[in-house]
Amino acid sequence: MNLTTTFSIPAASVSMNHRSRVLTMGSCFAASMGSRLSKLPLEVMTQPLGTLFHPFAITRAISGEVSEDLYEHGGYFLHPDYHSIFTATSSADLLEEIRSVANEASTFVASSDFLILTWGTSFSYFDKRLNKTVANCHKMPADRFEKRLSTVDEIVSNFCSLLSTLPSTTQVVLTVSPVRHTKDGMQENQVSKSTLRVAADIVSKQFENVHYFPAYEIMLDELRDYRFYETDMIHPNQQAQDYIWERFVSTYFDPELQTITKRWDSIYRTLAHRPHPSKLVDHRRVLEVLLAELNAEKYQEIDTRKIAEYVAHEIKNTYI
Numbered sequence: 001m002n003l004t005t006t007f008s009i010p011a012a013s014v015s016m017n018h019r020s021r022v023l024t025m026g027s028c029f030a031a032s033m034g035s036r037l038s039k040l041p042l043e044v045m046t047q048p049l050g051t052l053f054h055p056f057a058i059t060r061a062i063s064g065e066v067s068e069d070l071y072e073h074g075g076y077f078l079h080p081d082y083h084s085i086f087t088a089t090s091s092a093d094l095l096e097e098i099r100s101v102a103n104e105a106s107t108f109v110a111s112s113d114f115l116i117l118t119w120g121t122s123f124s125y126f127d128k129r130l131n132k133t134v135a136n137c138h139k140m141p142a143d144r145f146e147k148r149l150s151t152v153d154e155i156v157s158n159f160c161s162l163l164s165t166l167p168s169t170t171q172v173v174l175t176v177s178p179v180r181h182t183k184d185g186m187q188e189n190q191v192s193k194s195t196l197r198v199a200a201d202i203v204s205k206q207f208e209n210v211h212y213f214p215a216y217e218i219m220l221d222e223l224r225d226y227r228f229y230e231t232d233m234i235h236p237n238q239q240a241q242d243y244i245w246e247r248f249v250s251t252y253f254d255p256e257l258q259t260i261t262k263r264w265d266s267i268y269r270t271l272a273h274r275p276h277p278s279k280l281v282d283h284r285r286v287l288e289v290l291l292a293e294l295n296a297e298k299y300q301e302i303d304t305r306k307i308a309e310y311v312a313h314e315i316k317n318t319y320i
Contacts, residue, residue, distance in 0.1 A: 054121055055158055
């Protein structure tokens with residue numbers, strides 16, 4: 001008995017390996033994927049400029065160009081092109097911080113093997129005073145903004161301009177966030193997501209180095225049940241994220257990286273275990289064996305520093 005509708009995802013034509021450099025950027029779904037990638041022996045940069053939902057905002061962030069347009073709210077300065085993680089009491093300090101991060105991100109992008117970009121919405125807000133589309137309104141007066149729905153052609157054109165700045169060897173994986181933007185309205189959310197999906201389909205068929213991963217379809221079709229959502233009924237829960245991650249791994253990881261992922265997942269589960277006080281000695285011995293294995297010759301071709309640091313930290317904090 002099949003209790004869900006499943007579909008196959010062909011293995012990607014170009015695979016990630018344990019030496020890949022990967023940048024993830026976009027909605028909170030990109031943050032979830034980036035967090036998981038960061039635990040593996042990859043060079044990963046995740047959401048360096050914070051959560052961004054609209055394709056235009058993501059393109060602007062990757063470009064590294066930082067405008068001097070700022071908002072001032074309650075004695076704090078914020079930038080309309082970026083998330084509120086960038087906040088300062090001085091406009092100069094804020095711009096300096098953002099430019100530093102943007103330069104770092106641009107440098108990373110220039111040598112990245114993969115960009116994983118998650119588009120969240122086709123709706124944007126046009127600031128009538130600044131005369132431009134912004135990524136974040138930062139609770140400024142509503143009457144200075146005009147809500148706009150970007151068209152498929154606008155999104156495709158914007159993405160093509162981004163692609164022209166990237167090395168031809170860079171692989172771009174596009175996803176449409178499965179998180180529903182219910183504040184836009186349910187019907188409006190469907191129009192928004194559909195626009196993104198059509199745009200992603202066009203560019204993934206037009207360019208060999210652009211790929212589409214169907215996270216959106218997995219959530220809406222394979223996981224079509226509210227038991228796969230958080231209590232807000234909007235965000236995928238841990239089980240859903242785990243399932244989508246498994247599909248991503250089988251699609252984009254080469255066999256060696258898939259083996260490493262299984263092995264390291266087992267180690268992370270061991271690290272998450274909290275033994276009974278009477279079993280602390282045994283648990284510490286297990287961790288010491290793990291650390292020795294990670295430092296052994298058979299693992300020397302793989303960068304084990306990330307996970308070895310986790311294990312060493314846990315050993316230090318496991319008291320006997």
